[in-house]
Amino acid sequence: MIQLSSYEKAILKGEMGEAKKFAMELIVKIGEIYQAKDLVQVSSAHILAHYGSLHDAGVEFYEKLVQLEARCVIPTTVDPSSLPVRWEEYRIPASYAQKQKRLCKATQKLGVIQNWSCTPYEFGNTPRFGEMVAWAESSAVVYANSVLGARTNRTPAGLDIAAAITGRMPRIGLYLDSNRVGKVLVEIAIPKLSDLDYHTIGYFIGKKVGTNIPVISGIPTTCSNYNLKCLGAAAASSGAVSMVHVLGITPEAKMMDPFNGKEPESVFKIAKKDLEIIQKEISTPCHFEADIVAIGCPHLSLEELRELCNNLRDKKIKKWIKFWIYTSQSVYTIAQQMGIIQQIEESGAEFQVGTCPVIAPLRYYGFKTMVTNSAKNANVVPSEHDLEVIYTDLATCIKMAVQ
Numbered sequence: 001m002i003q004l005s006s007y008e009k010a011i012l013k014g015e016m017g018e019a020k021k022f023a024m025e026l027i028v029k030i031g032e033i034y035q036a037k038d039l040v041q042v043s044s045a046h047i048l049a050h051y052g053s054l055h056d057a058g059v060e061f062y063e064k065l066v067q068l069e070a071r072c073v074i075p076t077t078v079d080p081s082s083l084p085v086r087w088e089e090y091r092i093p094a095s096y097a098q099k100q101k102r103l104c105k106a107t108q109k110l111g112v113i114q115n116w117s118c119t120p121y122e123f124g125n126t127p128r129f130g131e132m133v134a135w136a137e138s139s140a141v142v143y144a145n146s147v148l149g150a151r152t153n154r155t156p157a158g159l160d161i162a163a164a165i166t167g168r169m170p171r172i173g174l175y176l177d178s179n180r181v182g183k184v185l186v187e188i189a190i191p192k193l194s195d196l197d198y199h200t201i202g203y204f205i206g207k208k209v210g211t212n213i214p215v216i217s218g219i220p221t222t223c224s225n226y227n228l229k230c231l232g233a234a235a236a237s238s239g240a241v242s243m244v245h246v247l248g249i250t251p252e253a254k255m256m257d258p259f260n261g262k263e264p265e266s267v268f269k270i271a272k273k274d275l276e277i278i279q280k281e282i283s284t285p286c287h288f289e290a291d292i293v294a295i296g297c298p299h300l301s302l303e304e305l306r307e308l309c310n311n312l313r314d315k316k317i318k319k320w321i322k323f324w325i326y327t328s329q330s331v332y333t334i335a336q337q338m339g340i341i342q343q344i345e346e347s348g349a350e351f352q353v354g355t356c357p358v359i360a361p362l363r364y365y366g367f368k369t370m371v372t373n374s375a376k377n378a379n380v381v382p383s384e385h386d387l388e389v390i391y392t393d394l395a396t397c398i399k400m401a402v403q
């Protein structure tokens with residue numbers, strides 16, 4: 001039987017309104033299924049509200065919460081939307097767009113921060129070390145647990161907004177010390193890592209470790225947060241990784257023994273030749289010329305946008321290729337004020353703000369072959385959207401797109 005505080009019991013009795021009661025019932029039910037002893041107090045939430053995954057049931061669920069006059073009681077951000085910018089030009093049915101708009105409206109009424117990004121930690125939702133949060137979105141979950149040292153499970157849709165409304169989650173999974181212990185040692189034996197290597201390493205690790213927590217050695221301390229973000233996103237997509245320890249870099253691996261005094265259950269090495277093989281495997285066979293380049297999975301940070309701006313200077317994108325850059329509303333707004341957006345757009349590249357190449361329904365667009373520097377994107381897009389994919393580094397993505 002799950003232990004509840006008097007406050008939590010009062011919510012469950014309906015003393016704080018129907019919405020909180022409804023959300024708490026869901027949380028307690030999940031807690032009982034997973035045999036949680038009690039609930040943890042969470043200080044932020046990151047939710048999914050994209051129609052492409054939630055479908056009509058999700059729209060009705062969110063609208064029911066609005067009807068019940070629910071409100072987020074903790075800072076709550078939202079993952080990218082399913083509706084691309086200028087969706088009318090790309091044969092997306094109006095009925096589809098309408099459903100995503102209903103979800104947007106519902107989240108606004110609930111008080112969700114309208115950033116529509118998978119990198120909520122960049123702006124508006126940055127938990128501290130040890131803080132308990134309830135985040136959905138696999139790439140953000142790995143980043144929160146690993147790089148920030150916050151604690152979250154890969155919170156399922158529905159439970160994420162329930163956490164936002166109550167500020168509670170069952171004490172299970174990665175909220176517990178015992179479940180944050182590394183199981184597999186991954187030794188990187190490569191002297192110099194490129195940006196693309198971090199994606200590829202993450203993809204390889206996800207395939208090998210499944211749900212286990214890897215402890216990675218051999219990553220230089222000079223690696224960027226961008227590199228760690230991409231490694232984690234890829235590992236979460238090819239496996240079900242929700243946390244990685246990187247020796248000498250991630251906070252828990254610096255502060256304590258990530259194996260908690262035990263021997264790793266298995267050890268594997270990654271050499272340069274492994275990455276070359278995996279990189280080729282991530283691409284699909286291609287029969288058509290590239291017609292879309294997608295950069296920004298996960299969403300680009302300001303630093304990455306700056307770098308991209310430098311790389312695109314004095315270049316022109318071919319007329320028949322879409323060069324789409326994915327980022328959050330907040331990064332876009334700041335980059336606009338800095339003149340970065342305008343400089344990038346001079347090349348012919350376009351921005352897709354607050355949406356994502358995987359979640360938005362690219363199948364309606366008629367694209368055939370996507371070029372991307374994201375292992376997560378390359379891993380998911382062929383099955384989601386029936387596209388061919390070329391997975392390669394940023395320099396080659398640009399080279400393939402420019403005149």
Ligand code: F3S
Pocket residue numbers: 079080118139233296297298299326355356357358359376377
């Ligand atoms: Fe973000 Fe979409 Fe990639 S949510 S991590 S841009 S698949």
